[in-house]
Amino acid sequence: MHKNNTIRTFAQVPTYQLDTHQKVRIIDYQWKKMKKNPACDDRCPVRASLSLLSGKWTLMILFQINENVVRYGELKRAVTGISEKMLIQELNMLIEHKLVSKKIYHEIPPKVEYRLTDLGLKTLPIVDKLAEFGLENLV
Numbered sequence: 001m002h003k004n005n006t007i008r009t010f011a012q013v014p015t016y017q018l019d020t021h022q023k024v025r026i027i028d029y030q031w032k033k034m035k036k037n038p039a040c041d042d043r044c045p046v047r048a049s050l051s052l053l054s055g056k057w058t059l060m061i062l063f064q065i066n067e068n069v070v071r072y073g074e075l076k077r078a079v080t081g082i083s084e085k086m087l088i089q090e091l092n093m094l095i096e097h098k099l100v101s102k103k104i105y106h107e108i109p110p111k112v113e114y115r116l117t118d119l120g121l122k123t124l125p126i127v128d129k130l131a132e133f134g135l136e137n138l139v
Contacts, residue, residue, distance in 0.1 A: 069115045
């Protein structure tokens with residue numbers, strides 16, 4: 001097996017086919033060798049990911065934008081239950097963390113478009129897995 005000491009996000013973790021035809025993530029293999037999971041301190045990849053994605057509306061906004069170019073009004077209608085204030089705050093936070101880009105057209109009436117950046121596109125497998133889990137177990 002290829003030895004790699006870097007910790008990666010779930011979507012980036014490679015799997016390997018073993019003789020038993022069971023797939024094992026390399027990160028699981030590394031953690032088992034350590035006999036315990038690493039501490040969730042400031043360098044914890046799970047904590048770092050959650051700091052970006054744990055907002056109540058964050059994943060729903062990312063799910064709605066997906067690979068599309070979406071206008072503010074479309075997002076407001078698609079994410080039911082969110083106030084305008086919260087939608088603006090969440091979008092600004094996503095822009096600040098470079099998950100979403102914003103394009104402003106200087107015309108009347110004003111037109112603003114949102115799309116996922118390359119970093120934002122990397123969150124889609126996480127969102128897809130959550131949607132899959134919800135469909136299979138909760139809906």
